[in-house]
Amino acid sequence: MSDTNQKLARDIATKAKTASRRLSSVRSGVKDDWLRASADRLRAAAETLAAENEKDLAAAPGYGLSEAAVDRLRLTPERIEGMAVGLEEVAALPDPVGQVIGGRVRPNGLAITKIREPLGVIFFIYESRPNVTADAAALCVKSGNAVILRGGKEALHSNRAISAVLGGAAVEFGLPAEAVQVVPSTDRELVGEFLGLGDLIDLTIPRGGKSLIERVATEARMPVLKHYDGICHVYVDGDADVAMAIEIASNSKAQRPGVCNAAETLLVDTKIAAEFLPKAGEHFDGIGVELRGCPRTLELVPTAKPATDEDYATEHLALILSVKVVDGVEAAVEHVNRFGSGHTESIVTRDIGTSQRFVAGCDSAAVMVNASTRFNDGHEFGLGAEIGISTDKFHARGPCGLEELTTTKYVVRGDGQVRG
Amino acid sequence: MSDTNQKLARDIATKAKTASRRLSSVRSGVKDDWLRASADRLRAAAETLAAENEKDLAAAPGYGLSEAAVDRLRLTPERIEGMAVGLEEVAALPDPVGQVIGGRVRPNGLAITKIREPLGVIFFIYESRPNVTADAAALCVKSGNAVILRGGKEALHSNRAISAVLGGAAVEFGLPAEAVQVVPSTDRELVGEFLGLGDLIDLTIPRGGKSLIERVATEARMPVLKHYDGICHVYVDGDADVAMAIEIASNSKAQRPGVCNAAETLLVDTKIAAEFLPKAGEHFDGIGVELRGCPRTLELVPTAKPATDEDYATEHLALILSVKVVDGVEAAVEHVNRFGSGHTESIVTRDIGTSQRFVAGCDSAAVMVNASTRFNDGHEFGLGAEIGISTDKFHARGPCGLEELTTTKYVVRGDGQVRG
Numbered sequence: 001m002s003d004t005n006q007k008l009a010r011d012i013a014t015k016a017k018t019a020s021r022r023l024s025s026v027r028s029g030v031k032d033d034w035l036r037a038s039a040d041r042l043r044a045a046a047e048t049l050a051a052e053n054e055k056d057l058a059a060a061p062g063y064g065l066s067e068a069a070v071d072r073l074r075l076t077p078e079r080i081e082g083m084a085v086g087l088e089e090v091a092a093l094p095d096p097v098g099q100v101i102g103g104r105v106r107p108n109g110l111a112i113t114k115i116r117e118p119l120g121v122i123f124f125i126y127e128s129r130p131n132v133t134a135d136a137a138a139l140c141v142k143s144g145n146a147v148i149l150r151g152g153k154e155a156l157h158s159n160r161a162i163s164a165v166l167g168g169a170a171v172e173f174g175l176p177a178e179a180v181q182v183v184p185s186t187d188r189e190l191v192g193e194f195l196g197l198g199d200l201i202d203l204t205i206p207r208g209g210k211s212l213i214e215r216v217a218t219e220a221r222m223p224v225l226k227h228y229d230g231i232c233h234v235y236v237d238g239d240a241d242v243a244m245a246i247e248i249a250s251n252s253k254a255q256r257p258g259v260c261n262a263a264e265t266l267l268v269d270t271k272i273a274a275e276f277l278p279k280a281g282e283h284f285d286g287i288g289v290e291l292r293g294c295p296r297t298l299e300l301v302p303t304a305k306p307a308t309d310e311d312y313a314t315e316h317l318a319l320i321l322s323v324k325v326v327d328g329v330e331a332a333v334e335h336v337n338r339f340g341s342g343h344t345e346s347i348v349t350r351d352i353g354t355s356q357r358f359v360a361g362c363d364s365a366a367v368m369v370n371a372s373t374r375f376n377d378g379h380e381f382g383l384g385a386e387i388g389i390s391t392d393k394f395h396a397r398g399p400c401g402l403e404e405l406t407t408t409k410y411v412v413r414g415d416g417q418v419r420g
Numbered sequence: 421m422s423d424t425n426q427k428l429a430r431d432i433a434t435k436a437k438t439a440s441r442r443l444s445s446v447r448s449g450v451k452d453d454w455l456r457a458s459a460d461r462l463r464a465a466a467e468t469l470a471a472e473n474e475k476d477l478a479a480a481p482g483y484g485l486s487e488a489a490v491d492r493l494r495l496t497p498e499r500i501e502g503m504a505v506g507l508e509e510v511a512a513l514p515d516p517v518g519q520v521i522g523g524r525v526r527p528n529g530l531a532i533t534k535i536r537e538p539l540g541v542i543f544f545i546y547e548s549r550p551n552v553t554a555d556a557a558a559l560c561v562k563s564g565n566a567v568i569l570r571g572g573k574e575a576l577h578s579n580r581a582i583s584a585v586l587g588g589a590a591v592e593f594g595l596p597a598e599a600v601q602v603v604p605s606t607d608r609e610l611v612g613e614f615l616g617l618g619d620l621i622d623l624t625i626p627r628g629g630k631s632l633i634e635r636v637a638t639e640a641r642m643p644v645l646k647h648y649d650g651i652c653h654v655y656v657d658g659d660a661d662v663a664m665a666i667e668i669a670s671n672s673k674a675q676r677p678g679v680c681n682a683a684e685t686l687l688v689d690t691k692i693a694a695e696f697l698p699k700a701g702e703h704f705d706g707i708g709v710e711l712r713g714c715p716r717t718l719e720l721v722p723t724a725k726p727a728t729d730e731d732y733a734t735e736h737l738a739l740i741l742s743v744k745v746v747d748g749v750e751a752a753v754e755h756v757n758r759f760g761s762g763h764t765e766s767i768v769t770r771d772i773g774t775s776q777r778f779v780a781g782c783d784s785a786a787v788m789v790n791a792s793t794r795f796n797d798g799h800e801f802g803l804g805a806e807i808g809i810s811t812d813k814f815h816a817r818g819p820c821g822l823e824e825l826t827t828t829k830y831v832v833r834g835d836g837q838v839r840g
Contacts, residue, residue: 021757021783024780024783106802110795117783120783120813202813203814223814244836247838251839256839355833360444361441361445363537365829365830367830367831368834369831369832370835370837371530371836371837371838372838374839375834375837376830381532381830393539394643395643398828398829407813408817409785409786409817410785410786410787410796410819411786411787412786412795412801413788414788414790415790416668417791417792418675419676419792419795419800
């Protein structure tokens with residue numbers, strides 16, 4: 001069994017590596033034509049996709065899927081259209097491959113250029129939403145990489161059907177058939193075999209819960225782009241506009257509480273606590289957000305419950321907001337760096353100096369000044385579609401799009417130079 | 421013992437993390453003043469440094485050091501001056517921290533800026549040359565990072581003395597004393613404890629032999645910037661200028677054979693082999709380079725010895741050059757990607773199209789056209805001092821200077837924006 005898995009993983013990864021060598025020099029126009037044709041074909045294949053998806057839905061109760069999970073699994077006509085539009089959006093983005101990101105001519109006449117190149121082979125691990133199959137394939141191949149897709153077992157029929165559409169179009173447009181491969185079995189042990197192939201796979205991206213990411217990070221013999229929790233903070237400074245602070249805190253927490261860039265903790269400067277917190281308490285009561293506060297918060301917001309240190313270290317992903325009164329911006333920064341996950345923080349203030357200290361002090365991927373934490377997103381930043389939001393500091397931090405799926409190469413042109 | 425090591429490592433790394441928080445917002449001028457003052461003090465401390473170095477030299481026979489290793493360990497007046505000049509050169513480089521590398525204003529008025537930030541804490545592992553202590557400290561601290569230096573046991577007295585000079589100056593200039601720390605023991609187990617501190621150390625850089633790098637890459641719970649062998653190639657195309665090809669091949673191999681960007685293999689297009697190889701054979705015979713060739717090479721160069729596949733996969737670091745006749749640029753690229761280490765390749769040709777196919781096909785950090793492989797170097801590329809030449813594709817590829825020791829942060833400025 002283990003030998004079979006080992007052979008299967010190596011075989012798939014070797015094909016991907018070969019495909020990646022060809023893909024690296026495929027022109028943008030060809031890749032974009034493929035993406036647009038794939039979009040059309042997904043639309044045309046709606047019935048087949050729905051039939052394959054039906055098999056997954058029928059098997060879902062056997063996997064003990066919750067109603068919400070079954071809903072995420074379902075390929076409705078709107079979702080198929082959404083996938084197709086997603087491919088067209090990626091086609092419209094600039095190709096990062098070959099982009100010149102630096103260069104100079106040296107005194108000896110050597111012309112040095114630093115360009116972006118594909119990473120090679122990307123192993124992408126994700127959970128139940130089948131539309132991720134199309135998104136991930138589009139981003140990886142547009143950036144010149146071959147991708148090995150390993151979705152959840154609950155979505156295997158759907159993922160295969162989507163990948164067959166993209167793969168079929170690939171061959172017609174002269175892309176290698178193995179540019180996009182779906183792992184044919186969802187055996188957990190098989191994932192481990194892929195994670196051992198540091199010689200063939202250049203990057204693994206796990207998208208899912210913390211335990212999945214931790215397992216992958218521990219086992220992988222290649223780089224891993226990690227996307228951990230967002231324990232995001234809003235700090236209301238003593239010099240904040242109170243109405244703006246309530247609006248930003250509310251939007252950060254409640255506009256879509258189940259996502260990583262939603263706020264989990266509200267920090268309030270002691271100088272403004274007595275004015276701000278009673279109004280904030282009333283606002284959050286009104287929209288059904290449970291506040292869990294420090295002793296000072298409890299004095300000012302009678303409906304709040306007491307918070308523990310664990311609350312401050314928890315990504316609730318629900319209508320629960322931890323609250324703490326802190327002694328100025330330095331204390332806020334200290335709290336953020338101690339309890340946060342380096343994802344997104346926001347300060348509300350009118351004071352330039354204070355905002356600069358907050359921005360400089362927070363060791364996070366994105367720091368907002370007078371704006372909702374919810375804006376930390378590839379689309380909102382104008383970067384186009386994203387493959388995730390990295391909480392790593394290495395290689396890529398924050399929203400990761402096409403550029404983050406590339407490496408670089410120095411190209412040096414001379415006319416016979418040698419070193420003296 | 422293990423508990424003591426664990427506590428010691430965590431204590432040092434915690435101090436480094438605290439220092440890194442302060443360092444991240446220290447201005448360039450302060451860091452540059454510190455570097456220049458440290459240079460002066462290294463010069464002034466030449467006698468003390470020589471005395472401490474003498475202790476290491478006295479102990480060297482006990483460690484079984486070769487004569488060459490003892491020579492690398494010796495701090496001569498010229499080498500102390502070299503260290504001082506190195507610090508002054510780093511002071512003169514632009515500070516990467518805060519550098520704006522992207523940005524835009526979004527339709528909703530959000531002003532988005534992407535800036536460089538220090539990584540945090542860097543664990544630097546190196547071998548016997550004590551001047552690396554000053555180089556590494558300068559590059560890490562100039563880029564806003566705290567550094568933990570773990571040199572070889574053979575150089576412990578010298579490394580401590582150098583670090584004491586830099587650390588003493590640090591405090592006077594208002595930098596945290598723990599910006600530069602030397603691991604006080606060279607216990608191998610202690611290294612393992614540091615490698616486990618993924619929560620405190622942001623990057624490990626091992627500089628040394630392959631087995632050291634492999635051990636570090638396997639054990640480290642944080643990113644590792646790897647600098648593996650250079651199995652570099654020169655490909656002489658059918659359309660090459662023969663005299664230029666000989667000069668470039670010769671310089672690539674023999675100008676300094678013991679370094680990673682020296683060539684190990686010469687690939688020769690079958691179209692030019694009969695003209696080029698006899699002349700090249702004569703040239704290399706004349707300068708004492710042993711050729712190990714494929715059967716076709718042996719026909720054309722009677723003095724060559726037969727090469728094995730192992731030769732093509734070996735970094736000789738000596739006056740030995742593997743030679744292979746290949747059928748055009750595609751076969752050359754295939755050989756490079758199969759046997760190479762992704763470090764540096766060079767093509768000699770007059771044909772633009774062929775050069776483009778070689779550049780695009782080689783999956784390497786640097787590809788030269790009509791220039792020696794020896795130019796793959798931070799100084800030669802005009803990047804300033806380098807901490808190594810990465811053979812990784814993730815985060816940094818090729819020569820790594822100050823910029824490669826940073827991460828990024830998105831800073832987003834608004835006036836009350838929330839998501840709808």
